[in-house]
Structures are given as structure tokens and as C-alpha cells.
Amino acid sequence: MNIKRTFAIVFFAVALPFFFYSCSKDDDEIVTTPTEEEEEEDPVTPTESVYSWIESEMREKYYWYSEIPAASSLNYKLGVADFFESLLSSKDGKHNDSSDYFYSYIKSTADVSASTRGISQxxxxxxxxxxxxxxxxxxxxxxxxxxxxxxxxxxxxxxxxxxxxxxxxxxxxxxxxxxxxxxxxxxxxxxxxxxxxxxxxxxxxxxxxxxxxxxxxEDDPLYYHNVYTSSTGKKVGYLVYNHFTADKNEDNADGTYDNKLLSWSKDFAGVDEFILDLRYNNGGLITCAQLLATILAPSDALDRIFCIEEFNGKPWIQKKRNLYYNSNLIKSGINLNLKTIYVLVTDMTASASELVINGLKPYANVILIGTKTEGKNVGSITIKDESKYDWYMQSIVCKLYNAENKSDYEDGMTVNYELDEARLQNMDSFLELGDTNELLLNAALSIIDGNYKTSALSRSSWPTFRKAGSSLDRKASNGVIINTINNAEDH
Structure with a gap:
């Protein structure tokens, strides 16, 4: 069964904090029990103005601001985290039989492990x-x-x-x-x-x-790349991209990983086909997604709409903002002019990964291989006032559409070819990423050459294990991270 992440377990290893996300309310969840003090106290003592600041910012910027309860029905005596959650819409996050969590959250700035991806890799x-x-x-x-x-x-x-x-x-x-x-x-x-x-x-x-x-x-998102020659003589590019991150450290924002991606793009010059491996990529920055999509897209898509950010219509920002396949972004790299793109996905594929897939669909033939993706079609920003408050909010502020105004993957994206690498009967093919006999890469290469055959393995004689937590869950973004906000359309 697929189990979605619903809460964080904080622990310390060699005096450094990590986040590890466990899963649902089922009997296979991993649980640690907080102390009475942890349950009753916020990590930072709140002041009355904190509540006013939270409510004001959320009523102005939150995508579902109209669903925030009236001030007269809010409980200002709750802890900060509980107060924040009392403002949230049921449309925010995953709330079903296997998952129950909100995308939007609030954290103490004293919690160094609670920062958004991009601060340190x-x-x-x-x-x-x-x-x-x-x-x-x-x-x-x-x-x-x-x-x-x-x-x-x-x-x-x-x-x-x-x-x-x-x-x-x-x-x-x-x-x-x-x-x-x-x-x-x-x-x-x-x-x-x-x-x-x-x-x-x-x-x-x-x-x-x-x-x-x-x-x-170093958690380098650009894990592996290669160019293969298929059995029919086609040059096939392959890229394993594990999260959408621009820099090693945002305090020294030199575009380390974006520049590496641009450099690698030139290694793919002249490929006939392309396989993008996002199976373990659960999100990150919208600017990185825009860059990757611009490298991959057909050349006639350049300077056309990549995605549409739909905000809440409040004065803080325009109602809609377009992001484009920006040819200026790839001056030190190349556009691969791909008409068809094969994308390897799993239930861990989410957020900015899904944004790239959805954004490419109006212009290219996007073929998904693997298992259904997670389904996160919204974007968030960090809201903070460090001079006054020891808290920051990661709030959902927009819904994301492609050029055809489609955003219908909140329940995940259905694959064209279903292959589950996690099934025990597929363990013989659970090989190193980049090995041409590895299950999903081999399937993509076979599809490209026209000789793919569906496996007829029986499931009845194979034992099954139930998924619990994954180390990748601590890296997940609860929505595409919108790291550029202005009132001009982003070309």
C-alpha cells in the first residue's frame, strides 16, 4: 500500500537535527511519543502580536483565504502551531484514508532543520x-x-x-x-x-x-547522466535529477547546480530521444523547474508559457503570473528541442517534478513510466519578519496550471506504462541507476526501440512488505517553492 507522509519526527545525530517523515494513521506507521512538555508548549513563547501577524499575513496571501474562519470564531489562546492550523482549508494538503496532513506549516526560526530546501545541501x-x-x-x-x-x-x-x-x-x-x-x-x-x-x-x-x-x-541533485546508443542506433540521453535546487547554500547563491545542469545539457547535444529520471525527486524551486523545462522543450516552445501561477486576487500580487520557457536562461547551455520525453516516476515524484511534466505536455509528447505520482499542484512561499517574530510560515499561495490551463493532477499523474520497482518480484532488476538492465531505464529503452513487452510475472507466490517511512521524506517540499515574487511576468 502507498502511505503518505503526515508528520515529522525530530531527532539528533551527533548533535545535528534531521527531519524524518513518517506515514498515515495505519498500524505500520513509525511513531515517537512526545513528552508532556513537547505536547503542550511551543518551542518559542508567543506574544499576542504573533497571532495578529499570522492571521493578517494568511488573510492577505493564503490561496484559500476565503475559507479562513471569521476572527470572532478563532481561538487566540491556542499554541502558535495549533492556531496556524485552525486557519487552514481542507483543500490544503492530503486528507484521505492513507494520508492526513497540510501542505502549509509554521515553524520556529530557532529550529534550524525546519528551513526550506536551498539553504544548505x-x-x-x-x-x-x-x-x-x-x-x-x-x-x-x-x-x-x-x-x-x-x-x-x-x-x-x-x-x-x-x-x-x-x-x-x-x-x-x-x-x-x-x-x-x-x-x-x-x-x-x-x-x-x-x-x-x-x-x-x-x-x-x-x-x-x-x-x-x-x-x-553533499546532496548533489544532479546524480547521474549518460548518452546511450540504443539497439536501433538512436542516441538516447539519460538524466537522474533528484531535487530542484539551485545552489549549495543560498547564503552564497552562485547557481552551482543550475550551472552544472546547463553544462550537462551540452553533453546531450544531438540526442534523438531523452529519458528524464525523476523517480526520487519530490520537489523544490520553481526556477529550477523552469530551467530544466527550457532545456528539454521543443524549440518552438521557447518564450511561450511554461506555467501559470494563479494567486488569490488580493492586492499583494497580481491574480495570475506567467512563467515562460525562457531562452535567456540557457545561454550557457543548450535547448535539446525534444518532441518526445520519457519520464521515470514513482509515488515519490511530486511538486516541481510534476510541474515540469505538466508544463511540457502542451508542447511535447510526455510518456510516463513507473507508478502514479504523488499529486502536488500548488506553490508556496516563505513568510517571515525576522526583526519582530521568531517564526516563519510556509504557506500555499497559488495553484499551478500549464499553457492549456490544466492542473488536474492533485490525485497524482497516471502513468502510460505501469512498472513498480518496489515489488519484490522486480528485485532482480533493482540495479544501479544508469545500468541499462535496471527496471525502469530498461523499459524506457525498450519502448524507444519498439520492443517493449509487458511482464507476465505472477504475484500470488511473492511475499509483500508494507512501506513505512523513507529518508527522502525529510527533503520533500509541500508544494512547489515559489522563490521569485514580483508583479512582472517572468520571461
Whole structure:
């Protein structure tokens, strides 16, 4: 079952904070119980003016401002977080059987881990991303499946690879008391295996790996790129892009990652086809999405509408603002003039990733391969007044449309070719990103060459694990981050 992230669990590893998002109200959620003090007190003592500031800003900028209750019905004695939530619309976030959370949120500025993506891409960790699966319910225990490993990290040095399953940490099963260790901690001993269903066993290559202490690891969104020659002689570009981030650090905004993307675009010059891998990309900055789309789009789309931001009509900003496929953005790179784009997606694909897909659809043939995306078609901004208040709000302020005025993916985007890399029967093809035998890349290459065949694997004899939290959830943006606000159309 797909389980969506609904709350953050804060913990400290080597005195540095991380966020790890767990999932729904189901019995496979990962839970830590706050103390009585944590439940009753805000991290910063609020003043009366904080409530007035929150209410005023939300009534002016919030996309669903008309649904904020009348002032006479608001409870100004609530804690700040609860007061903020009392203003929010039921249209804000995911509220269904498997998920219950709002996109908009408020945090204390004292909480250094609560900042939006773009402030720092130096991640204090072991250097691997993973998906947790519940394998026993009582007592709860989990296996961690490695999605990818950062180069030059403790994980890479220890020999951990995409597709490995971590069963134990320091000889202990992974449970609610120790799973956060996987995000980064002291040196540890990991019990690791691979999954390959046979008549006698499902686990192979069972081994013990020693991993050194977590350290600062660069979370480079541009993970991998290559150009393949297909079996029919076509040149096929392939890009793994894991989050929409422009810089290593916004305090030194030099466009490190945007410049790298522009440089890589020239490596794709002359490709016949293109595969964009967004399977683990759960969002980020709208300007990065605009840049990527401008590189990929057909040349006749340049300087035409990429997306339309629809705001609430209040005086703070115009009702609608157009963002364009801006040819000025790619002067140090190239436009690939693609008529068809193959995009690899999963239920972790969200926000700015979906914006790129939706924005390209009016101009190119966009073919989705994988599983249904998450469904986030709104944008947020950071609202703060550091001179007066120790809080900042990340508020939904707009809905996002493409040039055809379509924004119909709030429940996720349906794929053209359904392939679930998380199914245990597909573990033989859960290979390194970029390996042409890897499940989703291989499918895309086969579709391009016209020899793709649907798998006929039986599901009945295969065990199933239920998804719990993922390390990627701490990086998710609860809507496309609108990092440029002005009253002029953005060309």
C-alpha cells in the first residue's frame, strides 16, 4: 500500500537535527511519543502580536483565504502551531484514508532543520537514501532498502549499493527505537542482504558491513547522466535529477547546480530521444523547474508559457503570473528541442517534478513510466519578519496550471506504462541507476526501440512488505517553492 507522509519526527545525530517523515494513521506507521512538555508548549513563547501577524499575513496571501474562519470564531489562546492550523482549508494538503496532513506549516526560526530546501545541501549523514518496509507488526520491525548511495560517502566506502537491504543495526533489529540511526550517527555495524527469491530462501549475499560515522555529505541533485546508443542506433540521453535546487547554500547563491545542469545539457547535444529520471525527486524551486523545462522543450516552445501561477486576487500580487520557457536562461547551455520525453516516476515524484511534466505536455509528447505520482499542484512561499517574530510560515499561495490551463493532477499523474520497482518480484532488476538492465531505464529503452513487452510475472507466490517511512521524506517540499515574487511576468 502507498502511505503518505503526515508528520515529522525530530531527532539528533551527533548533535545535528534531521527531519524524518513518517506515514498515515495505519498500524505500520513509525511513531515517537512526545513528552508532556513537547505536547503542550511551543518551542518559542508567543506574544499576542504573533497571532495578529499570522492571521493578517494568511488573510492577505493564503490561496484559500476565503475559507479562513471569521476572527470572532478563532481561538487566540491556542499554541502558535495549533492556531496556524485552525486557519487552514481542507483543500490544503492530503486528507484521505492513507494520508492526513497540510501542505502549509509554521515553524520556529530557532529550529534550524525546519528551513526550506536551498539553504544548505550539505547533509550530515552516512550518504544513502532508503525506503523502510514493515516486516513484523508486533513488535514492529523494519528492513531498509537502499535507493541510492552518494559518492565519496561512508556508505560508498563501506561498499553499500542501491538494492541492498539493511536488516540490523549493531546486531539489533530495526525498530521504532533505532531506525533514525540510519539517517546518520556513530560508526555502526550493519547486517545487509540482497533479495532473490529461490525455492529455499529469499535472502542472498547475507553479510556484515562496518560503516564509519556520519559526516557532511553533499546532496548533489544532479546524480547521474549518460548518452546511450540504443539497439536501433538512436542516441538516447539519460538524466537522474533528484531535487530542484539551485545552489549549495543560498547564503552564497552562485547557481552551482543550475550551472552544472546547463553544462550537462551540452553533453546531450544531438540526442534523438531523452529519458528524464525523476523517480526520487519530490520537489523544490520553481526556477529550477523552469530551467530544466527550457532545456528539454521543443524549440518552438521557447518564450511561450511554461506555467501559470494563479494567486488569490488580493492586492499583494497580481491574480495570475506567467512563467515562460525562457531562452535567456540557457545561454550557457543548450535547448535539446525534444518532441518526445520519457519520464521515470514513482509515488515519490511530486511538486516541481510534476510541474515540469505538466508544463511540457502542451508542447511535447510526455510518456510516463513507473507508478502514479504523488499529486502536488500548488506553490508556496516563505513568510517571515525576522526583526519582530521568531517564526516563519510556509504557506500555499497559488495553484499551478500549464499553457492549456490544466492542473488536474492533485490525485497524482497516471502513468502510460505501469512498472513498480518496489515489488519484490522486480528485485532482480533493482540495479544501479544508469545500468541499462535496471527496471525502469530498461523499459524506457525498450519502448524507444519498439520492443517493449509487458511482464507476465505472477504475484500470488511473492511475499509483500508494507512501506513505512523513507529518508527522502525529510527533503520533500509541500508544494512547489515559489522563490521569485514580483508583479512582472517572468520571461
Amino acid at each position: 550539505i547533509d550530515y549523514s552516512y550518504g544513502f537514501e532508503f525506503q523502510l518496509y514493515l516486516v513484523n507488526e508486533s513488535p514492529a520491525s523494519y528492513y531498509a532498502h537502499i535507493l541510492y548511495v552518494a559518492p565519496s560517502s561512508p556508505a560508498a566506502e563501506a561498499g553499500l549499493k542501491r538494492g541492498d537491504w539493511i536488516h540490523k543495526i549493531d546486531a539489533k533489529a530495526i525498530d521504532n527505537s533505532n531506525y533514525t540511526t540510519l539517517l546518520g550517527g556513530n560508526a555502526a555495524t550493519l547486517r545487509v542482504a540482497n533479495y532473490k527469491k529461490t525455492e529455499s530462501s529469499s535472502w542472498t549475499n547475507i553479510r556484515t558491513i562496518n560503516i564509519t560515522s556520519a559526516r557532511p555529505i
